[in-house]
Amino acid sequence: MSQPSMSEALRGVVRRDLLLAMRRRSDVAMSVFFVVIVASLFPLGVGPEPAVLRMIASGVLWVTALLACLLSLGRLFTADYLDGVLEQTLLIPQPLAVLVVGKVFAHWVISGLPVVLLSPLLGLQFGLSGDSLGVLTLSLLLGTPTLSMIGAIGAALTLGLRGSGLLVALLVLPLFVPVLIFGAGAVTSSLAGIGSEANLSLLGACFLLSLAFAPWATAVALRIALE
Amino acid sequence: MGINWFKYSSPQAFHPLAGKMIPWFSAAALVLIGVGLYIGFFVAPTDFQQGDAYRIIFVHVPAAWMSMFLYVVMAAWAGLGLGLNARPSFMMTQAIAPTGAMFTFLALLTGSMWGKPTWGAWWVWDARLTSELILLFQYIGIILLRASIDDLRRADRASAVFALVGVVNVPIIYFSVRWWNTLHQGASVSMTESKMAATMVTAMLIMMLGFWMYSFAVTLARVRCVIAERERQPSWGKNASIQEVAEAR
Numbered sequence: 001m002s003q004p005s006m007s008e009a010l011r012g013v014v015r016r017d018l019l020l021a022m023r024r025r026s027d028v029a030m031s032v033f034f035v036v037i038v039a040s041l042f043p044l045g046v047g048p049e050p051a052v053l054r055m056i057a058s059g060v061l062w063v064t065a066l067l068a069c070l071l072s073l074g075r076l077f078t079a080d081y082l083d084g085v086l087e088q089t090l091l092i093p094q095p096l097a098v099l100v101v102g103k104v105f106a107h108w109v110i111s112g113l114p115v116v117l118l119s120p121l122l123g124l125q126f127g128l129s130g131d132s133l134g135v136l137t138l139s140l141l142l143g144t145p146t147l148s149m150i151g152a153i154g155a156a157l158t159l160g161l162r163g164s165g166l167l168v169a170l171l172v173l174p175l176f177v178p179v180l181i182f183g184a185g186a187v188t189s190s191l192a193g194i195g196s197e198a199n200l201s202l203l204g205a206c207f208l209l210s211l212a213f214a215p216w217a218t219a220v221a222l223r224i225a226l227e
Numbered sequence: 228m229g230i231n232w233f234k235y236s237s238p239q240a241f242h243p244l245a246g247k248m249i250p251w252f253s254a255a256a257l258v259l260i261g262v263g264l265y266i267g268f269f270v271a272p273t274d275f276q277q278g279d280a281y282r283i284i285f286v287h288v289p290a291a292w293m294s295m296f297l298y299v300v301m302a303a304w305a306g307l308g309l310g311l312n313a314r315p316s317f318m319m320t321q322a323i324a325p326t327g328a329m330f331t332f333l334a335l336l337t338g339s340m341w342g343k344p345t346w347g348a349w350w351v352w353d354a355r356l357t358s359e360l361i362l363l364f365q366y367i368g369i370i371l372l373r374a375s376i377d378d379l380r381r382a383d384r385a386s387a388v389f390a391l392v393g394v395v396n397v398p399i400i401y402f403s404v405r406w407w408n409t410l411h412q413g414a415s416v417s418m419t420e421s422k423m424a425a426t427m428v429t430a431m432l433i434m435m436l437g438f439w440m441y442s443f444a445v446t447l448a449r450v451r452c453v454i455a456e457r458e459r460q461p462s463w464g465k466n467a468s469i470q471e472v473a474e475a476r
Contacts, residue, residue, distance in 0.1 A: 153392055157385045161375050170371060171389060174364040177357070178399075209395075217392050220309075224384040 009094040013102030020079075021110045027075065031068045032114045038064045039122045050127045057126035058136065058187030064122075065115045065140055066176050069147040072111035073155040073168055076103065077222070081159050087226055096219035104145075104152045104215070112144035128187075135190040135200070142203040143183040149210035150175050156221035179206055236315055238454045245447040252444035259437030266430040280344040283337050285427075289435040291334035294362060295397050297327035297442060301369075302394045305387035317383035318457070320390060321373060322449040326442050328366035335359060354403040355411040358396060365393040379457070 004012065021028055042060045043053055080086040089099060119140050123133045154172035158164040186199035235241045267285030274281040301323040308316030338356065339349045350356065369386050376382035404411050 153388075157372065157389055158375075163375060167371060167375055170364070171368045174361045174368065175392070177361055213392075217388060221385065221388050224381055224388065227381065 003093060006094050006098055009092060010098055010102045013089075013099050014106045017103060017106030018109060021106070028110050028114065031072050031111045032118060034071065035064050035068045035115050035118060036122070038067065039125065043125070054127045054191065057123060057128050058132075058184040058191075060126070061119060061122055061136065062140075062143075062180050062184045062187075065112075065119075065144060066147060066173075066180060068115055069111060069144060069151055070169055070172060070176075072107070073151045073172070074165055075111075076107050076152060076155045077159055078155075081225075086222070090223065090226060096222065097215040100152060100215045100218045100222070101211075104148050104218075107152070108145050108148040112140075112148055116140045116144060128191075132187055132190045135196045136187045139183040139186040139196070139200060139203060142200060142207055143179045146179050146203070146207045146210045147176060149207075149214040150179075152218045153214055153221060156218045156225060159222070159225040179203065182206065236313065238315055238318070238458055241315065242451055242454050245451050249444050249447050249451075252440045252447065256437050256440035256444055259433055259440060261437075263430050263434035263437050266426060266433065271426045271430055272424060280341060283341045285430050285434050287334060287337035287341060288431055289438045290330045290337060291359065292435055293438045293442060294327060294331035294334050294359070295400055297323055297330060298362060298366070298390075298397055299394070301327060302390045305390040309384060309387050309391070314383070314457075317387060318450050318453045319446070320383075320387060321453055322446045323442075324366055324369050324373075324390075325449070326445050328363060328370065330438070330442075331359060331363040331366060335363065353411050355400060358400040358403050361396055362393075362400060365390075365396060369393075 039061060042056065046052060046056065077086060080089065090096060092099060116137060119137050120133050123136045128136060151168075151172050154168045154175075157171065158168045161167060182199045182202045186196040186203065189199060190196040235244055263285060268282055271282070271285075273279055301320050304316045304319040304323065307313060308320060335356070338359075342351065343349050369390050372389055373382045373386040376385060
């Protein structure tokens with residue numbers, strides 16, 4: 001029996017996680033509806049003044065996306081941890097960090113991508129238009145994979161602990177702050193007409209940095225958790 | 228014959244050594260902080276722009292330095308622990324975290340006490356303040372993560388990984404005043420040139436040394452508690468009777 005190559009293993013992990021998600025579509029739908037509902041609460045709470053809504057739009061939508069990512073982090077490793085698949089995954093000869101990238105990518109497709117696709121619609125609710133809608137979508141497209149990457153570290157560190165849901169929020173939310181600042185900043189600066197390129201570049205830098213380091217940290221954390 | 232550097236890397240040897248060092252560091256901390264505060268509050272001249280309100284910096288700046296410095300030291304111990312699989316390093320990580328959190332809180336508190344009369348606001352969302360606040364959250368996260376894992380080995384290693392991940396924040400805090408044009412002023416003290424009167428710099432440096440000594444003393448005291456808690460062996464406690472030792476065996 002020949003050993004599967006690294007890319008084959010990666011593809012296998014992604015395929016399996018997406019397949020599992022497709023078998024339980026309600027899980028995916030939940031995070032989407034969460035975003036829609038939370039984003040709809042703000043105009044009700046703050047008041048329907050269009051100028052105010054346009055001003056807070058980027059912050060509200062970004063925080064909502066961040067919380068949606070956070071809430072779905074529990075699903076990243078827990079099911080595999082409970083049924084023992086994760087232990088088998090550690091034994092796979094391919095580097096664990098690569099497999100982690102696959103799992104994180106699948107997680108992003110399930111929880112991050114729907115939010116990205118939905119964001120123009122939500123932006124319209126808040127009175128954003130034209131350019132800033134595009135920037136909002138682009139910033140979320142660049143930023144949400146970073147959130148999943150960073151979140152994976154927290155999810156692996158708190159795997160199987162009591163109260164892990166709250167703990168992962170406390171660990172991960174401070175680390176999300178740069179992404180939030182640059183992401184919301186991109187939309188705000190495009191609204192102000194000063195161009196969003198700087199913030200978008202910084203978001204891209206954050207993504208590359210997290211892609212380089214987060215999978216290793218997650219792999220180490222997983223090994224610690226399953227030791 | 229060289230010195231045996233690793234002698235004190237065993238908790239049993241380190242416990243009594245730490246006990247012997249604590250009084251010295253405590254005394255040095257007391258003297259230095261006393262002298263620093265005296266120079267800062269009575270000798271240093273009044274600032275012509277800010278009046279006497281500026282004197283809080285003699286606590287604020289050293290506390291902020293220590294908050295970042297202690298994080299780096301803690302992360303270094305964490306990395307050493309993960310790399311060498313050394314238990315005493317993890318004990319040091321555990322012992323430093325609360326002191327670092329305390330200094331971070333002190334820096335934020337004194338900063339806002341200074342901000343009210345000078346900027347007219349207790350808090351502004353400026354890059355340095357925000358990143359320092361995140362540092363406080365990181366310290367708290369490390370302490371909480373350790374506290375919520377029952378298995379000691381996993382607690383050590385998981386909080387070490389988290390401490391290392393958080394190191395990215397330290398350069399962000401340090402350079403935030405240079406990277407972003409914000410309300411918090413740039414560094415007032417540097418190695419080459421200083422924008423402050425010599426007495427002020429002296430007071431600040433003495434305060435920092437004092438805080439340093441305080442950190443040594445408190446960390447050593449805490450690491451002694453950690454050692455005593457983890458290696459419950461009455462044989463090297465001071466008042467261990469023969470009976471206790473026998474029972475432990």
